[in-house]
Amino acid sequence: MRFEVKIEVSPRKGIANPEGSTIERTLPALGFKTAGDVRVGKVIRLQVEADSSAAAKTIAQDMCDRFLSNPVIEDASVEVLDT
Amino acid sequence: MRFEVKIEVSPRKGIANPEGSTIERTLPALGFKTAGDVRVGKVIRLQVEADSSAAAKTIAQDMCDRFLSNPVIEDASVEVLDT
Numbered sequence: 001m002r003f004e005v006k007i008e009v010s011p012r013k014g015i016a017n018p019e020g021s022t023i024e025r026t027l028p029a030l031g032f033k034t035a036g037d038v039r040v041g042k043v044i045r046l047q048v049e050a051d052s053s054a055a056a057k058t059i060a061q062d063m064c065d066r067f068l069s070n071p072v073i074e075d076a077s078v079e080v081l082d083t
Numbered sequence: 084m085r086f087e088v089k090i091e092v093s094p095r096k097g098i099a100n101p102e103g104s105t106i107e108r109t110l111p112a113l114g115f116k117t118a119g120d121v122r123v124g125k126v127i128r129l130q131v132e133a134d135s136s137a138a139a140k141t142i143a144q145d146m147c148d149r150f151l152s153n154p155v156i157e158d159a160s161v162e163v164l165d166t
Contacts, residue, residue, distance in 0.1 A: 030146075
C-alpha cells in the first residue's frame, strides 16, 4: 500500500531562526502589529510503499533520523496521512 | 487572546522542486527503495493576538496572500491550532 507521509522539521527553541526573525521584523511595517514569534521550518511530503501505516511511519522516521533532520538543531515530527 | 497559527507553503504541482528531487534521487542509494514523490515546502508558525480563532485565521491568511507565499508557484494553507 501507498502512504502519504508528512515530515515537519523545525529549528529547536533557542536556536537562531534568521528567516523567522526577518519576517518578524517586517511585520509591523506591513501593518501586522498583533503577530510575532515567527519560526520557519521545512515540511517534507513523500509517498512510501509499505504494508501498514505503522511500517510507513517507521521508514519515514528512519529517513528523518538519518538525513532529513539534524537533531542537534532541529525538531522533527513524522505523520502518516490517511489516503 | 493569543493563537498559534501554522502556515504551510508548498510548491504547486508541476512546479520544479529541486530540493525534493535531490532527496528523491538519493533515497535508493541510502536503502530507501520504496519511497518517492518527495516535495519540500516551508512551514511558518507564528503567534497572533486576536479576538477569535476566525479573526486570527483572517490575519494569517492576509499575511500569506501578501508576502508569505507566491500564489503563482506555491499553494498555501493556514491553520489555527488550539492553544
